[in-house]
Amino acid sequence: MEVIVAGGGVSGAATAIALRRIGSDVTLYETHPDAAGQVGSFLSLASNGLRGLKTLGCLDQVQEAGFAVPTQRMWSGTGRLLAEVPRGRLSGDPLHSTTLMRGSLVEVLRECAEQAGVRIVTGRRLAGTEPAGDGIRAQFADGSSARADLLIGADGLWSATRSVLDPGAPRPAYGGLYSVSGIAAGVPAETGTFNMVFARSGAFLHIPAPDGTVWWSAQVADPRPPKLTDVGEDRWLDRLAELYRFEPQPLEIIRATTQLHRPTLMHTLAEVPVRHDERIVLVGDAAHPVGAGQGASMAIEDAVVLARALAKADSTGEGLAEYDRLRRARIGKMAEAARINRDAKTRGPLARRLRDLVMPIAFGHFYEKATTWLYTHDLGTLPAPAEQPRPAER
Template sequence: MDVIGGGVAGAATAIALRGIGAEVTVHEAHADPAGQVGSFLSLAANGLRGLRALGCLEQVQEAGFAVPDQRMWAASGRLLGEVPRGRQAGDPLLSTTLMRGRLVETLREHARRRGARIVTGRRLTGAVPDGDGVVARFADGSTARADLLVGADGLWSATRTALDPLAPSPAYAGLYSVSGIAEGVAARPGTFNMVFARNGAFLHIGAPDGTVWWSAQVAEARRPELEGVSDEQWPARLAALYQAEPQPSAIIQATTVLHRPTLMHTLAEVPTWHGGRIVLVGDAAHPVGAGQGASMAVEDAVVLAQSVAGAATVEDGLAGYDRLRRARVGKMARSAAANRDAKTTGPLRRRLNDLIMPIVFRHFYDRATAWL
């Protein structure tokens, strides 16, 4: 079985398929898919339980740090609510935050130890049925035949297009993200903070080493040209955008490490997740965000392996995976859309949210998120 893509979804799927005895090769487009690239991400309790099923929970927890709580703030600095982060109240399995590169490294190493083969520098360009299997074609002219081809190649998935040429394409979401690390500014360790600022959300977490990990999700209706802004210009640009919010402003001014800015995208519902011996997992099928992207990818990996192992044929297993995942992922996508809308709202809606959110967090949040 071949997995296309070496990120979180690809490595987790390789581990899961090795767990049911499949021979697995991971094809990764980049020469080195791991390393310290990208910003931080969080794994909620459901994703951590998926990692426990894959046998690598402790390794991932050691690569990051626990974030038990989440605080939501108005632009004025008023605390809107404090809730458990990525879990129900009383759940001892605490949300874990770590750099994306560290998570990929950890999962990829576990996949290797379980016997998966990882090949780098191979970019998928197409895939065609071949009897009871599929042949993958790569940009370097090589091919690979597999009993099952898993597209774990992210938002801009080539596997999705190979499976369905009419599949939707990503669209700009009205937000772009700039993140970094600050030093010498106070922040409560182990608490995820989200400020609903005037120009978009601002996220920050106090890390155990005293630094502050942050991400500015800037609302801009028209797609901006990020390439024309140098690393030296970003702190001043962000400081101007968040000058009315004291804590974000202080963190930006104390930044010592800046990560590459990225545009944020949405993807319309993908009608075809599988066909023949090809299947999509993770962002290739359903980018969700809202702190659940990595967790949903891990869930996909576990459910796919279970479905294939328990079915009479591979095709039946893929149909079972689709059936088991669609409703849950769809519900998560709707929740993520609401989360995204709250970050891009205008001043009137923002003031209404400031009045309503404390009531929601106090009386309805735990019940509304318990299904996860």
């Protein structure tokens, strides 16, 4: 089967690898002319996402590109420890959450894709499609086109494929939070721990890296989306220092910042009713931006489940329908968890006080039971391909 993957991020690269593992002929088209490089902030992969990478044969490479974070701590804005739990896993699971820069993860996955025989073409943005016999023709913004049996939309939150598949599909909406992230130096911190501070202005996340720096992200609650352009680094840091002036941990890290990443608005997306037809399917954020630290892990799960469904089906349409059936309930449950997580960062003063009272009890007694469905999900294995991987071409 010939497959076009639109989008070369985490979702697109992982899906391309998965389909090569079952013997498909895969070409990945990425909008940007160059590889991702060190762009964007950091992300974490939970145990469910790491098991998906193991199925794809990329786990070791990803772990080497990042660092393990076994523990997560939640703090009140005043610095009181609210809860301590395993990070992205159940207790006793030896597969520890891995944190790395998003660009590093994309680079590793693209390298794995090329080694598996995926052809990667950069500088091509999907603009439309048209039928092509028993297949589909993808039309790109530069006027070129390509034919395949299947088009996979892995082109993110602002997916062009989603609009091609369903012109009436929901559009992303501002979710009441924006994110500013960076790297600080010279701040004493305990490695191996992901810290989340529930502050007055939203959540503040920080992780000590092995090199002694601290990676951080401020998720600021604001009902109106701020203008992100024409604001220099110093002004952003001054703004954050003012917003977090009552919280000692975040303030110390903000003042020690040596590198700032581009601020971004955080969006939500209503449930996408149409995620596939007979020749097009959506994966990753194009289908379901979940957040709550599970975006990359869920995209990797999508890749494995889609490849398994297609390998077992008698037809492409049957495989896509089975993939959608297998993913919809789990993604819906994850989206609800993400909504609760997001709401916890935008609460008023009374709700914040109640949260700080309830959280130690809830996490102490119910964390394992509440997250077993998420972290122990069995993706299965991929069937052996009928052909050997061909050399990658650019």
